[in-house]
Amino acid sequence: MSVPSTASRRLQKEYQDLLKTPQGWMSASVVGDNLHKWKATVIGPEGSPFEKGTFEIDLDIPNDYPFKPPALKFTTKIYHPNIKSDGSVCSELLSQNWSPQLKIQDVLVTIRALLTEPNPDNPLEADIAQQFKTDRNAFNKTAKEWTKKYAK
Amino acid sequence: MSEDEMYDTYDGVDDDSAEESGNESQLDMDDEEDMDYEYSTQEVDYDDIHSSNRSNSKLTRQRSFEVLDKGELQSESKKLIKEVMDVLSINSESAVSILLRHLKWNKEKLIEKYMDNSDKLCADAGIPSLKLEKPVSTTMQKFSCLICLDELPPSQTFALSCDHRYCLPCWKGYLECKIGEGPECILATCPAPKCKVRVHEEAVKKLVETPTYEKYANFILKSFVDDNPQVKWCPAPGCIYSVRCDRKERKEAVTCKCGFQYCFNCNDFEIGDHMPCPCSQVDRWLQKASDESENVTWMLANTKKCPECRSPIEKNGGCMHMTCRKNAGGCGFEFCWLCRGAWSDHGSATGGYYNCNKYDKSKAKEDDEKAADAKTELEAYMFYYHRYESHKNAMKIADEQRRNAHQKEQQILSKFDVRSADTKFLMEATEQLLRNRRVLQYSYVYGYYLDKKSQERNLFEYLQEDLEKHTNQLSTYYELSIDKLEDYQAFIKWKEQVTNYTRITKKFLDNFVEGVAGGLTTQLSSKNN
Structure with missing residues (x-):
């Protein structure tokens, strides 16, 4: 059994499971008929400045998935110290504690946790991280504004 | 000593x-x-x-010291593992391998820590149980793999001691992926989220195909060398051997099977063998050569600072009237090169425009004297560096020289009726020349750091000069073109010359090395005479 077919079969199963049991806070679907390209949406977690925002994320799934994690990119603009202005996220976020047992849904759980709790000590956007640390109110304000403006 | x-x-x-x-x-x-x-x-x-x-x-x-090839490296590491297994009565080779790697292959430390608190050590190393694998429970009927989400018969599964069970194809895919990522694969853990239990060699052997396993085993071997201060890879490019050296501060060079001779401690292809210098001196020398510090010395010796804006100015001719050029980043100030006073103060009172009698009493004179010292120091350095470099360059073409020597041998064989044993002297001379050049190269480093006025220095320079003179003489004889040898008699004469000089320069080399090592005391000079 070669690795790519493991990936396809597992992605197929994950997709079917998601269709069977939809989650309120997220949705994910395959783009076209390429099982290795997914589009997901995450609803901004309650209590965070991203609350009620709908954030779209592109997932690129490698051939050796699930042994390697997917790569992801926000396509919705977001004001966050760990998400670059082009939407990319530090790859360490997923690769560091990756386990082949984790699924796309787990990836999105991690993302949602990052929205609730930014990590300003490992920022991709240093200015935002600085603001997050020193002037939380200003950060929250801008983040809320951006959520309202872009994450509809 | x-x-x-x-x-x-x-x-x-x-x-x-x-x-x-x-x-x-x-x-x-x-x-x-x-x-x-x-x-x-x-x-x-x-x-x-x-x-x-x-x-x-x-x-x-x-x-x-010992040169080790891959096979020997393997048996060395196995030997070490076996020793630990015996001492600690652990019967799993894989477990001991993990423990050893955990402590950078330091057997003593491992034994000590294991005796002290074996549970903690094993847990830290990622093998909480010395039973590294968990067999399938006989009661298990059905099995669903958490990675591929397929159902498989329990017999086609595997779990480490943590009992996180996955199917064999998923284990294979997981390990192949890890091994494909490189040397860190030897630290691979169980695929379960956050599980820290380490994958062991025996499991890898069982779960992947042989070529992949071999790659993994090579990474373990690599760690054996990389983590082990007693074993190092030969630094020669493309060399596959490693060298084990048990003495911490070995002064003499080691010679790899590839022919490269070098200092085990420095383990650097560029440096090679640096006899007679100690490693620390070579460090200092290379640091000096690469630093900007010499440029600073040059600036000190050849430039003066503009008295107004402190820009460095080099005087490359002309009179004493200097202008700090704005177009070169200066301030436009005009001053006297000698006393660094404003040019406007100069006139008949200072002995005429182009004469400056202020100089002798000025602070400028002190600065100049400092600069002169720096200049002398720089010249000394240049002297040594120049000679160091030229011997080094001669070493660089060592391979070419060896090839040329082989060519010459062929020429001799075709021109004169001699046996190949009769041309052996040529290779011997080649190697002797290379050895001499290497030592001479570093002798200029050693010389540079010797106390300028000491007795040792006199003797050192005496021995060095002898060695250099005779090496150059050997070189001259050695480089004679075969075309110039008219007949067999001439060849024999030439051969004797080269052979003799090879022997003589070896003697001088030994004297030199011995003299330096002996602390350059005067007793040795009598021996040299």
């Missing part, structure tokens, strides 16, 4: 008498390089037999 240093174990008296009787010992060169002359100190313990051995003060030839 400790007794196991090579140089002072040369027995000077023996050496001399051998020469007087015209029987200079015919040491096999290769042998000499592989061995150290040393007292068998390693054998000395409280055992009577051994200590009597020592009182005889007999010189024994003992290897203090």
